[in-house]
Amino acid sequence: AQSVAQPEDQVNVAEGNPLTVKCTYSVSGNPYLFWYVQYPNRGLQFLLKYITGDNLVKGSYGFEAEFNKSQTSFHLKKPSALVSDSALYFCAVRPYGQNFVFGPGTRLSVLP
Amino acid sequence: GAGVSQSPSNKVTEKGKDVELRCDPISGHTALYWYRQRLGQGLEFLIYFQGNSAPDKSGLPSDRFSAERTGESVSTLTIQRTQQEDSAVYLCASSYVDEQYFGPGTRLTVT
Numbered sequence: 433a434q435s436v437a438q439p440e441d442q443v444n445v446a447e448g449n450p451l452t453v454k455c456t457y458s459v460s461g462n463p464y465l466f467w468y469v470q471y472p473n474r475g476l477q478f479l480l481k482y483i484t485g486d487n488l489v490k491g492s493y494g495f496e497a498e499f500n501k502s503q504t505s506f507h508l509k510k511p512s513a514l515v516s517d518s519a520l521y522f523c524a525v526r527p528y529g530q531n532f533v534f535g536p537g538t539r540l541s542v543l544p
Numbered sequence: 545g546a547g548v549s550q551s552p553s554n555k556v557t558e559k560g561k562d563v564e565l566r567c568d569p570i571s572g573h574t575a576l577y578w579y580r581q582r583l584g585q586g587l588e589f590l591i592y593f594q595g596n597s598a599p600d601k602s603g604l605p606s607d608r609f610s611a612e613r614t615g616e617s618v619s620t621l622t623i624q625r626t627q628q629e630d631s632a633v634y635l636c637a638s639s640y641v642d643e644q645y646f647g648p649g650t651r652l653t654v655t
Contacts, residue, residue, distance in 0.1 A: 466643055475635065476587075476646040483642065522587065524644075531600055532577070532644065536586040 434459040436523055436535035444541045445513045453508040453538045455523030463525040465506040467497055470520040470537075479521075482506060493517070513542045546570065548647035550636050556653045557626055565621045565650045569638030576619050577644060578611055579635045587635070593619065626654045 436457045445451045457463065467479040480491025487499045497508045506523060523535040549568045557563050569576050578590040589603035593613040604610070608626075613619040623630055631654045637644035 464642060468644075468646075475648045476637075476644075478643045478645065481643055526642075531589070531592050534579075534587045534589070 434525075434527065434530075434533050436525055436533050438521075438523055438535040438538045440538050441536075442539045442541065444543060447515050447542050447544050448512050451510050451513040451517070451540065451542070453521050453523075453540060454505070455507060455535055456503070456505045457523075457525045457533075458504065459525050459527045459533065461527050463527045465497075465499060466524040466526070466532075467491065467495070467506075467508050468522045468524060469493075470522065472519070476522065479508070513540075515542045515544050518542045548636055548638050548645050550634075550647040550650050552650060553648065554651045554653075556655060559628060559654055560625055562622065562624045563626055563652065565623075565634050565636075565652070567619045567621070567636030567638075567647060569617070569619070569636070570640075570645055572616075573638035573640045573645070574616055575639045575644075576613055577637045577639075578619070578621050579637070580605075580632045581635055581649070582632045590621070590634075623652075626652075628654045630654050 465482040468476040469479050470476045480489050482489050482499045490496045495510050518541050520537050520539050522537050524532050526532045551566045574595045576593045580588040591611045592600040608624045611621045633649040633651050635649045637646045
């Protein structure tokens with residue numbers, strides 16, 4: 433079965449420190465990979481995606497993610513966290529021609 | 545341009561009543577998705593429309609749930625004989641090739 437894992441329910445980081453939100457997946461083929469963010473009482477917003485090419489992709493709000501094919505991972509990173517980054521983050525994969533598969537989400541709290 | 549819109553934004557209904565939720569996708573987007581999100585939880589896939597193909601209904605939790613889409617435009621999600629456990633935010637998303645664009649959701653409360 434195709435699945436996406438986000439091993440941490442909650443990530444706490446101090447403002448100004450680097451942050452990482454982890455994502456691993458188990459799907460067939462070479463899927464497209466995505467990160468979405470959900471701020472409190474808001475819908476999901478697209479952050480970034482990996483389709484092909486450079487393994488490090490940059491997205492909105494200073495976020496970036498690194499694709500690692502051998503580890504089937506797509507971890508989200510930011511060099512310096514802001515309190516306003518506190519939100520729920522979802523990793524998603526889309527096997528070619530198929531439906532999206534979302535991870536369970538990771539709640540990020542950035543402490544001032 | 546206009547994003548994905550959903551209506552109503554909030555719906556309070558009595559247990560046992562039927563409700564209809566509407567999603568207007570971004571024009572030209574061939575794919576449309578419905579998800580359910582309970583408070584503080586992840587996304588629960590419900591149904592997926594892709595062009596003129598038969599919809600993927602594998603996520604519908606019971607036969608009380610159904611959805612329709614007219615061509616590549618508006619979609620309606622219908623919940624019959626609502627139960628309290630149906631209370632959640634129902635999210636719609638549309639896509640053309642790659643990423644999904646989400647609507648603001650409909651918050652359904654069954655009393």
